[in-house]
Amino acid sequence: MMSQPVLLDRDKMKRAHRRREIFASYLFIAPYLVLLLMFGVFPVCYALGLSFTDAIEGGFYGLNNYASAIQDFRVPRAARNVGGYVVIWVLLTIVGVTVVTLMLDAINKRAANVLRTVFFLPGAVTSSAVVVLWLFLLDPTVSPFQGLYHLFGWENRINVLSGVGFAGVFAVMAFFAHSGGWIVVLSGAVAGLPGEVIEAARIDGANRWQLATRIKVPMLWRTIVLMGILAVASGLQIFVEPQLMSLVGPSAAQPDWSINQLAYQYAFAVGDFGVSAALSTVVLAISITIALLLIFCTKFYHTN
Amino acid sequence: MKQAVQLRNVRKTYGDVEVIKQVSLSIDEGEFIAFVGPSGSGKSTLLRMVAGLESVTDGEILIDGKDVTFAEPSDRGIAMVFQSYALYPHMNVYDNIAFNLKLSRHSKSEIEKRVNEAARILRLEELLQRSPGQLSGGQRQRVAIGRAIVRNPRVFLFDEPLSNLDAALRVQMRLEIGRLHAELGATMIYVTHDQVEAMTLADRIVVLNNCEIQQIGKPMELYQRPRNKFVASFIGSPNMNFFPAQVSRSDATSSTLKLADATLDAALANRAMGESITLGVRPEAVVVLADRSDAAGGVVIEGKVVGVERLGNVNYAYFDVGQSEPVTAQIAGTTDLGVGDTALLGIDPARCHYFDGAGEALRVGN
Amino acid sequence: MSMNTAKLSRLKPGQFVIYACLAFFVCFYGIPLLWLGIASTRSQQSLLTESPFALGSLSTFLQTWTNISSYNDFKLMSWVWNSVIYSVGGVGLSLVAAIPAGYVLGVYNFPGRKLILVLTLIAMITPSSAMVLPIFLEMNLIGLNNSYLGLILATGFFPFGVYLAYIYYATSMPRAILESAQIDGCSRIGLFFHIALPLAKPIVALIAFFSFLANWSNYFLALVLLSDDRLYSLPVGLTSLISSSGALNSGMAGNTIPIKLPEAIMASIFITLPVMLIFLISQRFVRSGTLAGAEKG
Numbered sequence: 001m002m003s004q005p006v007l008l009d010r011d012k013m014k015r016a017h018r019r020r021e022i023f024a025s026y027l028f029i030a031p032y033l034v035l036l037l038m039f040g041v042f043p044v045c046y047a048l049g050l051s052f053t054d055a056i057e058g059g060f061y062g063l064n065n066y067a068s069a070i071q072d073f074r075v076p077r078a079a080r081n082v083g084g085y086v087v088i089w090v091l092l093t094i095v096g097v098t099v100v101t102l103m104l105d106a107i108n109k110r111a112a113n114v115l116r117t118v119f120f121l122p123g124a125v126t127s128s129a130v131v132v133l134w135l136f137l138l139d140p141t142v143s144p145f146q147g148l149y150h151l152f153g154w155e156n157r158i159n160v161l162s163g164v165g166f167a168g169v170f171a172v173m174a175f176f177a178h179s180g181g182w183i184v185v186l187s188g189a190v191a192g193l194p195g196e197v198i199e200a201a202r203i204d205g206a207n208r209w210q211l212a213t214r215i216k217v218p219m220l221w222r223t224i225v226l227m228g229i230l231a232v233a234s235g236l237q238i239f240v241e242p243q244l245m246s247l248v249g250p251s252a253a254q255p256d257w258s259i260n261q262l263a264y265q266y267a268f269a270v271g272d273f274g275v276s277a278a279l280s281t282v283v284l285a286i287s288i289t290i291a292l293l294l295i296f297c298t299k300f301y302h303t304n
Numbered sequence: 305m306k307q308a309v310q311l312r313n314v315r316k317t318y319g320d321v322e323v324i325k326q327v328s329l330s331i332d333e334g335e336f337i338a339f340v341g342p343s344g345s346g347k348s349t350l351l352r353m354v355a356g357l358e359s360v361t362d363g364e365i366l367i368d369g370k371d372v373t374f375a376e377p378s379d380r381g382i383a384m385v386f387q388s389y390a391l392y393p394h395m396n397v398y399d400n401i402a403f404n405l406k407l408s409r410h411s412k413s414e415i416e417k418r419v420n421e422a423a424r425i426l427r428l429e430e431l432l433q434r435s436p437g438q439l440s441g442g443q444r445q446r447v448a449i450g451r452a453i454v455r456n457p458r459v460f461l462f463d464e465p466l467s468n469l470d471a472a473l474r475v476q477m478r479l480e481i482g483r484l485h486a487e488l489g490a491t492m493i494y495v496t497h498d499q500v501e502a503m504t505l506a507d508r509i510v511v512l513n514n515c516e517i518q519q520i521g522k523p524m525e526l527y528q529r530p531r532n533k534f535v536a537s538f539i540g541s542p543n544m545n546f547f548p549a550q551v552s553r554s555d556a557t558s559s560t561l562k563l564a565d566a567t568l569d570a571a572l573a574n575r576a577m578g579e580s581i582t583l584g585v586r587p588e589a590v591v592v593l594a595d596r597s598d599a600a601g602g603v604v605i606e607g608k609v610v611g612v613e614r615l616g617n618v619n620y621a622y623f624d625v626g627q628s629e630p631v632t633a634q635i636a637g638t639t640d641l642g643v644g645d646t647a648l649l650g651i652d653p654a655r656c657h658y659f660d661g662a663g664e665a666l667r668v669g670n
Numbered sequence: 671m672s673m674n675t676a677k678l679s680r681l682k683p684g685q686f687v688i689y690a691c692l693a694f695f696v697c698f699y700g701i702p703l704l705w706l707g708i709a710s711t712r713s714q715q716s717l718l719t720e721s722p723f724a725l726g727s728l729s730t731f732l733q734t735w736t737n738i739s740s741y742n743d744f745k746l747m748s749w750v751w752n753s754v755i756y757s758v759g760g761v762g763l764s765l766v767a768a769i770p771a772g773y774v775l776g777v778y779n780f781p782g783r784k785l786i787l788v789l790t791l792i793a794m795i796t797p798s799s800a801m802v803l804p805i806f807l808e809m810n811l812i813g814l815n816n817s818y819l820g821l822i823l824a825t826g827f828f829p830f831g832v833y834l835a836y837i838y839y840a841t842s843m844p845r846a847i848l849e850s851a852q853i854d855g856c857s858r859i860g861l862f863f864h865i866a867l868p869l870a871k872p873i874v875a876l877i878a879f880f881s882f883l884a885n886w887s888n889y890f891l892a893l894v895l896l897s898d899d900r901l902y903s904l905p906v907g908l909t910s911l912i913s914s915s916g917a918l919n920s921g922m923a924g925n926t927i928p929i930k931l932p933e934a935i936m937a938s939i940f941i942t943l944p945v946m947l948i949f950l951i952s953q954r955f956v957r958s959g960t961l962a963g964a965e966k967g
Contacts, residue, residue, distance in 0.1 A: 017374060021858075026780070029771045029774050032771035033771070035767050039808075039823070043804035046808050047804035100695055107692070124949040129887075129905070132912065132918075132934065135918050142709075143722060146722060233795060236797075236800075239802075247912050248918045260799060284800050292792065355849075357853075390847045394869060403854050403864075451854075455854075
């Protein structure tokens with residue numbers, strides 16, 4: 001008797017209930033959603049759109065922006081620069097971070113904690129200050145490493161820069177600032193390894209070296225690969241390091257060393273937003289491809 | 305008697321998967337009902353549907369005669385005690401218990417009165433200012449119950465409340481919950497996978513399996529007259545022994561069943577010739593015989609001892625009788641049996657349960 | 671016994687290599703920071719001619735400070751304030767956006783959830799510098815470049831924070847506690863403010879930390895969005911200062927601006943010090959937080 005009206009309203013009530021739930025969810029996520037659309041989705045679409053637009057005259061421009069970007073002799077050179085930098089920086093990160101982490105795991109725990117803090121600290125030096133700091137460190141007249149430079153016979157900063165190579169110098173700067181964080185992350189992964197497996201390997205007769213190379217590294221492989229991929233993604237975006245080389249004067253300035261710098265130049269020096277957008281779009285496309293590969297081809301980011 | 309909770313043809317599906325198949329159930333006011341079943345049987349889902357934490361696909365749920373199928377959990381007049389206690393870690397014991405009262409804007413003095421009353425019942429007076437992290441498992445459980453008590457709910461819901469406690473504490477808390485039920489006289493629904501908890505606490509037990517109710521009844525009813533093979537094996541520990549048998553003769557009053565190497569006359573009327581019947585015998589109904597002549601008309605099976613468990617007050621022996629599962633018998637402490645010994649096992653047909661090919665219990669006698 | 675000594679002597683060269691290697695890295699990370707601290711007390715003359723670790727004097731340090739603070743009406747200080755405004759604004763906005771977003775993404779299911787999650791992950795993995803020019807182009811379109819609001823809005827978008835909050839709520843937030851509060855009579859909004867938010871305090875602090883770090887050191891985006899030097903953030907201001915004074919450019923020795931090497935060094939410390947202090951104070955907490963964030967990664 002009383003169930004009759006309920007049965008009639010059943011679907012209506014269910015839907016109303018669900019609608020309320022969805023509405024509440026969107027209420028909470030709204031501020032973030034606005035930002036996501038404004039600074040995530042829209043800029044990408046807008047840059048993509050601009051890259052097909054004639055920025056000076058207006059109107060559809062086809063692939064002309066891309067064509068003029070490729071015809072700029074500086075673009076392939078910048079691509080080679082960035083490619084070389086990424087290779088050095090990624091290798092340095094993977095090998096350096098892994099080796100240091102495993103070594104820290106092999107020594108006294110309290111000493112390792114102190115050292116990890118020391119390694120982590122340069123991460124506090126902001127990116128532009130890192131470059132300024134290294135401009136000092138690279139100058140044989142003031143650098144605390146001057147003894148080392150004299151060994152190679154480098155007398156001034158230009159000697160050092162050309163001796164090591166720009167890609168190498170930038171990679172060392174980035175490694176100085178960012179590797180400490182990764183050492184902490186990888187140390188966490190080492191601490192998370194099941195102790196019984198390590199003990200079983202020791203009972204099986206593995207020494208420290210074998211333990212590190214045959215047991216720990218294979219078990220840490222996913223984290224190491226993740227680190228490498230993220231290093232590639234960030235390496236492709238290099239901007240601050242070469243841009244700030246101009247601080248030490250025109251002899252060392254590298255205003256068009258990386259792709260991002262060229263995109264910046266097209267926007268600010270030339271005022272051609274179209275070509276700038278085309279270059280940005282290419283760089284973004286690579287980054288987003290890497291992100292998508294990471295999300296869908298691995299289970300790194302699966303939580304459920 | 306007034307009905308506290310009614311489920312009418314309640315169903316729940318996730319897409320195509322049915323997690324509750326057509327459940328109907330009436331719970332009287334003041335009754336203690338236990339939902340038991342193996343994991344995945346749907347017992348927790350059913351409880352959470354009563355609580356309003358899971359939606360209902362079909363059917364209605366009534367509490368105190370009021371349709372609450374679509375009501376918010378807080379509007380149903382229920383209180384729930386979770387398996388993990390679910391205490392608010394950032395509030396002390398007092399605030400945990402008072403949270404609901406504060407949300408429903410009771411006066412400060414009223415809140416204090418009710419929290420203190422609950423604390424008295426649960427002997428938590430000393431702990432009110434502690435944070436949940438400083439409490440032992442049993443204390444946390446009592447706080448969780450206290451949180452339920454202060455609301456004066458129409459129905460208490462317990463979701464496996466004791467399974468995170470160690471064995472000794474579990475017995476103690478079981479007694480406390482029993483005492484609480486007697487003291488408050490409230491309706492309680494209690495989900496557990498532990499049949500001992502269900503048997504000792506409940507007025508009636510609801511046995512669930514495969515997302516549907518297998519049987520509802522008083523504890524001893526389920527034990528003595530299980531409606532099907534599942535209930536027979538799920539209730540009682542150690543499990544009931546099962547023997548495959550075939551009808552070799554049947555008339556209007558009795559049938560003869562053929563076992564692997566014995567026959568037995570059962571009070572089953574009019575069975576089909578050759579029908580497969582499963583014989584169920586509880587361990588305490590399996591008797592170790594000194595001599596074949598002691599059988600007294602029962603069935604005698606020969607078995608080889610594969611294990612003996614002496615628990616002190618009761619002792620069990622496990623026999624290999626040529627089936628895949630060993631046969632369990634409860635034996636006297638003085639019985640001298642060791643692994644490898646051979647023994648004669650006697651089974652009294654009057655203490656047997658009979659199940660047809662679909663596992664349904666068969667009525668004995670006329 | 672003999673087994674033991676044999677084992678020890680066999681391990682010794684290995685241990686030596688480990689300690690030598692770690693010592694090298696301590697120098698690599700530590701010496702520059704140590705040098706930076708000492709160098710701020712030294713004069714231009716001392717920096718160029720004396721040994722790298724020679725100590726300066728307090729009076730030199732004060733002279734350097736005077737040079738910096740008197741330059742252009744202490745413009746540096748206004749850049750510090752700008753940086754504080756940008757950072758605090760960015761942190762505040764990112765928290766207001768990220769915590770509720772991570773909460774509903776982690777706890778509720780609603781249409782569009784998966785898409786938002788995937789977009790968040792893409793935005794998180796994509797380095798922020800890749801988005802700088804597109805964001806500039808957009809800001810140019812809507813006229814928000816060269817304003818406090820523009821930079822704060824852009825840095826308030828912090829997908830990593832959403833991800834951290836999401837992981838926290840999805841994995842560490844016991845469902846039963848939320849359900850229990852629901853039974854106790856919490857509305858959806860009440861559930862967030864009474865239960866979810868207080869329980870997320872550590873993650874709130876962690877997101878605030880990372881967001882502050884990113885905003886304080888943000889260079890590329892600030893450089894691109896800000897053209898008025900009164901709006902400069904500290905990193906942009908510092909580099910423009912060094913660049914215009916030619917402090918690091920030995921070819922511009924005849925410059926009259928009193929911003930030379932010691933001043934450049936002190937200004938670098940200016941940028942670094944707040945973050946370094948927060949790092950040191952909260953390092954245990956941050957390290958465990960970095961782990962928590964990375965655990966899933």
